[in-house]
Amino acid sequence: xxxxxxxxxxxxxxxxxxxxxxxxxxxxxxxxxxxxxxxxxxxxxxxxxxxxxxxxxxxxxxxxxxxxxxxxxxxxxxxxxxxxxxxxxxxxxxxxxxxxxxxxxxxxxxxxxxxxxxxxxxxxxxxxxxxxxxxxxxxxxxxxxxxxxxxxxxxxxxxxxxxxxxxxxxxxxxxxxxxxxxxxxxxxxxxxxxxxxxxxxxx
Numbered sequence: 001x002x003x004x005x006x007x008x009x010x011x012x013x014x015x016x017x018x019x020x021x022x023x024x025x026x027x028x029x030x031x032x033x034x035x036x037x038x039x040x041x042x043x044x045x046x047x048x049x050x051x052x053x054x055x056x057x058x059x060x061x062x063x064x065x066x067x068x069x070x071x072x073x074x075x076x077x078x079x080x081x082x083x084x085x086x087x088x089x090x091x092x093x094x095x096x097x098x099x100x101x102x103x104x105x106x107x108x109x110x111x112x113x114x115x116x117x118x119x120x121x122x123x124x125x126x127x128x129x130x131x132x133x134x135x136x137x138x139x140x141x142x143x144x145x146x147x148x149x150x151x152x153x154x155x156x157x158x159x160x161x162x163x164x165x166x167x168x169x170x171x172x173x174x175x176x177x178x179x180x181x182x183x184x185x186x187x188x189x190x191x192x193x194x195x196x197x198x199x200x201x202x203x
Contacts, residue, residue: 001027002030003022004032005032005034007019008036008063012171012186013188016043016047020047028070029069030069031067031068032065034063034065039167039176039186041066042183043185054069055069092131092198094199095199096130096194096201097200097202098133099134099142100135100136101137102141102142113148120156123156124156133156134193136165140166143163143179143180143181144175147180164184164189165183166187
């Protein structure tokens with residue numbers, strides 16, 4: 001059975017939430033989703049691909065039409081993560097670092113920035129590494145252009161750590177086009193990641 005949904009104009013994470021609800025229906029074998037933002041498009045592609053389904057994309061003016069084919073899908077099984085150079089990473093997939101500020105602690109912001117810089121540099125050599133790092137609210141200032149900690153985050157990504165920033169927060173601070181490391185994500189993905197985590201570290 002083929003279904004069509006229109007999620008244009010809906011705030012994040014509604015487009016991906018509605019898409020997942022439809023994909024979870026056993027009678028839906030093909031789903032056509034119409035979106036009007038690049039963030040929604042990327043979030044839905046990531047959702048469908050993560051579930052093992054093939055996605056095709058067509059542009060229609062300012063809109064994107066995504067066709068998700070469940071019949072060509074397979075049960076998704078994550079493979080051991082490797083760094084950019086192909087080396088096997090020493091990391092824990094269900095260990096998450098959650099960062100919602102560009103500083104650590106309350107008090108002097110300059111000191112908080114120094115502490116955050118030190119934390120991320122130290123994390124590079126930690127064992128095990130986190131499987132994923134989530135950046136929300138002012139935390140997205142760390143993953144965008146002008147950040148003083150980009151080098152550390154790029155090194156962590158090279159070692160196989162997945163780095164994601166909230167699309168809603170990037171939009172709010174008008175930083176989407178300045179994302180310099182990692183991927184854009186949505187609240188559904190963040191919630192599921194935190195729910196499945198065995199350990200969440202918040203500096």
